[in-house]
Amino acid sequence: MVTGETNQHLMAFEVWYQCHRSARKCAGECGVSEDTVSRWAAKFGWHERADARDAEAFRLSEAAAIRKQAALFRKLTDVADSLLEHGIRFLDENGVRDERSAIMAIREAATIARVAQGIPSWIGTVMRESDEDLVRHYLESRSKVDDEHFATACEAAAPDDEEGWVR
Numbered sequence: 001m002v003t004g005e006t007n008q009h010l011m012a013f014e015v016w017y018q019c020h021r022s023a024r025k026c027a028g029e030c031g032v033s034e035d036t037v038s039r040w041a042a043k044f045g046w047h048e049r050a051d052a053r054d055a056e057a058f059r060l061s062e063a064a065a066i067r068k069q070a071a072l073f074r075k076l077t078d079v080a081d082s083l084l085e086h087g088i089r090f091l092d093e094n095g096v097r098d099e100r101s102a103i104m105a106i107r108e109a110a111t112i113a114r115v116a117q118g119i120p121s122w123i124g125t126v127m128r129e130s131d132e133d134l135v136r137h138y139l140e141s142r143s144k145v146d147d148e149h150f151a152t153a154c155e156a157a158a159p160d161d162e163e164g165w166v167r
Contacts, residue, residue: 002044009040016041017050076116084109 012030016037019025023037030037041047087105090098114121126134 005044009044012037012040013044013046013049016046017053021047021050073116076112080109080112080116082109083112 012026012032015029016023016026019029021041023034023041026037027034083105087102087109090102090105094102114123129137
């Protein structure tokens with residue numbers, strides 16, 4: 001409470017705050033003039049108080065959202081780990097007799113793990129592409145694809161020794 005601020009002022013502040021900081025609405029509900037509400041707001045630092053309250057509410061909601069996201073991440077990670085274990089165990093115990101189910105479990109586990117970690121779906125596609133395809137996609141995205149640019153870009157992207165070049 002600011003020096004000189006009475007219970008009437010505090011109640012008016014709450015009305016003003018709940019009315020989205022409208023002096024007109026607050027004045028009507030509190031039975032005072034708009035000028036009076038505006039003077040009180042300036043004198044008692046209502047804008048700063050409201051800003052601080054808003055910031056604290058935002059901080060608390062962000063913290064709650066982070067806790068909720070962390071709990072979901074833990075659950076998704078547990079599910080992914082379990083699916084991966086089951087798929088690997090199946091392959092270990094049964095060989096490749098019904099690899100479709102095992103592979104589907106492993107793929108699903110990888111997808112869940114990727115989602116839980118916030119990795120976009122296109123990352124897997126990019127990681128499986130050859131260097132030449134990556135260069136071609138880059139050039140296409142830059143609207144410069146033609147054989148000369150492609151060949152030059154491939155030469156520039158190729159390692160000095162051909163051993164590291166994926167074909």
